[in-house]
Amino acid sequence: MNAQTIAFIDLAAQRKHLDGRIEAAIARVVEHGAYIMGPEVAQLEQQLAAYVGVRHAVSCASGTDALLMVLMAHDIGPGNAVFVPAFTFAATAEVVALLGATPVFVDVGDDFNMDPGSLERAIEMVDRTDLRGRGVIPVDLFGLPADYEAIEPLAQDHGLFVLQDAAQSFGGRRFGKTAGAHAHAAATSFYPAKPLGCYGDGGAVFTDDENLADKIRSLRIHGMGQGGQYDNVRIGITGRLDTIQAAVLIEKLAVFDAELAARGEIACRYHRELRDVVRVPPVPAGVASAWAQYTIVLPCERAAFAAALKAQGVPTAVYYPRSLARQPAYMHCPVAPGGLPKTDAFAERVISLPMHPYLEAEVQERIIGAVQAAVAEA
Ligand SMILES: *Cc1c(COP(=O)(O)O)cnc(C)c1O
Numbered sequence: 001m002n003a004q005t006i007a008f009i010d011l012a013a014q015r016k017h018l019d020g021r022i023e024a025a026i027a028r029v030v031e032h033g034a035y036i037m038g039p040e041v042a043q044l045e046q047q048l049a050a051y052v053g054v055r056h057a058v059s060c061a062s063g064t065d066a067l068l069m070v071l072m073a074h075d076i077g078p079g080n081a082v083f084v085p086a087f088t089f090a091a092t093a094e095v096v097a098l099l100g101a102t103p104v105f106v107d108v109g110d111d112f113n114m115d116p117g118s119l120e121r122a123i124e125m126v127d128r129t130d131l132r133g134r135g136v137i138p139v140d141l142f143g144l145p146a147d148y149e150a151i152e153p154l155a156q157d158h159g160l161f162v163l164q165d166a167a168q169s170f171g172g173r174r175f176g177k178t179a180g181a182h183a184h185a186a187a188t189s190f191y192p193a194k195p196l197g198c199y200g201d202g203g204a205v206f207t208d209d210e211n212l213a214d215k216i217r218s219l220r221i222h223g224m225g226q227g228g229q230y231d232n233v234r235i236g237i238t239g240r241l242d243t244i245q246a247a248v249l250i251e252k253l254a255v256f257d258a259e260l261a262a263r264g265e266i267a268c269r270y271h272r273e274l275r276d277v278v279r280v281p282p283v284p285a286g287v288a289s290a291w292a293q294y295t296i297v298l299p300c301e302r303a304a305f306a307a308a309l310k311a312q313g314v315p316t317a318v319y320y321p322r323s324l325a326r327q328p329a330y331m332h333c334p335v336a337p338g339g340l341p342k343t344d345a346f347a348e349r350v351i352s353l354p355m356h357p358y359l360e361a362e363v364q365e366r367i368i369g370a371v372q373a374a375v376a377e378a
Contacts, residue, residue, distance in 0.1 A: 005313040006354055006363055009193050013358035014259075018251060022199075025247040037221075038243030044250050045204075051253065052180040054206045056213035059241035060220050063167040063189025066203040067137070068095040069239055070163050070185045073215040074135060076101045081131040083122055083160070085114045086323045086335070087343040088139045092165050093324050093333070102131055103333050105325040107340045111282050112141040112295065115342070116150035122336035123158050131334075135161045140169030140179055142319070142352075143195060143290035144283065148174065148182040163187065166206075168292035170196045171260045175286045180206040190241075190249060195263070195290045196256055198245040262357035263291040266364060270294055270353065273368045277375050293319055294355040296371075300378030302351055308374035314367050317352045 007013070015022060029038060041059055048057035060066050076082060078100040084093045086105040093103035104126060107118040119136065126133045136155050138146035148162070155162045164186035166172075169179035180186040188194075190202030205216050215234075218224050223236030267289065271280050279297035283289055298305055306316050323343040324330050353367055 006315060006367065007356070008315040008317060008354045009356045010358050011192060011197070013356070014252075017358065018255065021251045022248055025251050026199075026244055029244045029247045035243050036240060038246070040243050040246040040250060041241055044241075044246040044253070047250065047253055048204055049206070051256075052178050052186075052206050054181050054186075055208045056206070056210065058205045058207075058213055058216045058220070059246065060203045060205065060216070060239045061241060062201040063187055063191060063194075063203040064091040064095060065220070065237065065239040066187030066189070066205045067091060067163065067165060068098065069216050069219045069237070070187060070205055070212070071095055071099055071101075071135070072219055072236075073212055074161055076134055079130070079132055080134040081126045081334075082134055083119055083126075083136045084324075085139050085141070085343070086325045086340045087112060087320060087346055088141060088165070088324065089167070089320070090324060090327065090329075091167070092137055092139055093330055096137075097330070097333075101134070103324075103330065104131075104133075105323075105330075105333060105335045105340060105343075107336055107338070108141070108342050108346070109147075110342070111144060111147075111284065112346065113144060113146035114138045114151065116147055116154060118336045118338060118340075119151065120154055121338055122334075123154065123160070125334070125337050127158075133158060133160055135163055137163045137165050138183075139165040139167075140172060140290075142281065142295050143169045143172050143179075143292040144281070145169055145172050145174035145179050145182060145287060152183070161185075167191075167203075168194060169290045170194065171256060172290035173288040179290065184209060185212055190245065195260070195292050196249065196252060198248045198252070200242070200245055202241050202245045202249065204241075259357035260290065263355065264288070266355060266357075266359055267291050267294055269364055270368065274371055277372055291355055293317075293352040295319065295350050295352045297346065298349050298351060298375070300375060302349060304378060305374050306351060308377065309370050312366070312370040312373075314370045315354060318350065319352055320350075321347055323347050
């Protein structure tokens with residue numbers, strides 16, 4: 001127990017690396033005083049749209065609000081079904097249920113992302129009920145963009161919109177497109193632990209659809225119309241991104257590509273040294289993960305493995321310990337025919353290793369050694 005404890009995600013190291021730039025950016029906002037929708041918000045939105053390669057980036061208060069507002073813009077409500085993977089963070093299904101619609105759970109494939117076969121079975125099942133299928137929310141889990149080449153045509157055939165949950169994949173790529181540009185609309189999160197994080201909650205919607213972007217801009221300020229804040233043309237929310245968070249994000253975006261490269265190198269090293277010991281995350285050719293998490297599948301019992309790593313000062317986390325379909329809040333929701341066998345297996349056996357751009361080589365070495373030893377002893 002004497003080994004020095006490693007950070008799972010080291011935001012302090014990032015702040016040190018940025019050497020006062022974040023503090024200065026925050027101080028400028030405190031000084032100019034435009035705390036709501038200040039100039040940094042529009043500046044960040046331009047930079048985000050250029051980075052992702054879409055016409056519109058609309059910033060908002062969280063990744064959850066980004067998902068929610070796209071569903072609101074599509075008038076999702078009671079009687080509607082929206083297909084979501086069962087192996088994801090609760091927010092993906094929560095926004096559907098919050099609007100009175102029904103989340104329908106789909107299984108995932110070996111890459112941890114929505115399985116198009118399971119999706120097709122779920123769509124056909126819903127077609128035989130009173131529910132009306134409206135949309136699909138594929139999740140780019142752990143930073144790896146989902147299989148949009150398979151999902152898009154399925155969705156089109158059945159008249160469903162696709163909303164990319166890119167909360168974990170900002171910076172990821174798939175066949176020449178950046179995460180956020182793979183579907184009609186995408187939602188990302190700037191929660192501090194995400195690849196691009198702010199100093200609180202934040203998020204954004206990405207789309208090429210001007211009409212949708214305008215609706216989101218209205219929804220995030222109480223459904224305001226052309227006449228401004230006191231002209232309310234639809235039911236909206238308080239969904240704005242704080243100017244201070246935009247200022248933080250502008251500074252972090254400037255070093256983001258270097259951070260992404262550092263994450264990629266660490267993932268490569270983990271892959272090389274651990275592929276014979278555990279199941280390492282698969283990355284299909286032509287696809288690049290943003291490495292929000294480096295998640296392995298264990299050949300041994302998880303609790304003992306986690307305890308062995310902890311004893312060496314190596315923290316781990318479990319994303320996610322339970323299928324959403326087995327959570328009390330979602331147990332009544334429909335599940336794709338054939339069930340969710342991959343989701344259940346992963347929920348029992350996945351574990352994530354420390355991953356952040358400032359993880360030093362010798363620390364990576366210690367983590368790799370601890371994983372190898374823990375599996376050998378199990
Ligand atoms: C983090 C996350 C969200 C929600 O983002 P918040 O900014 O925390 O609201 C949604 N979906 C997935 C897959 C996430 O990981």
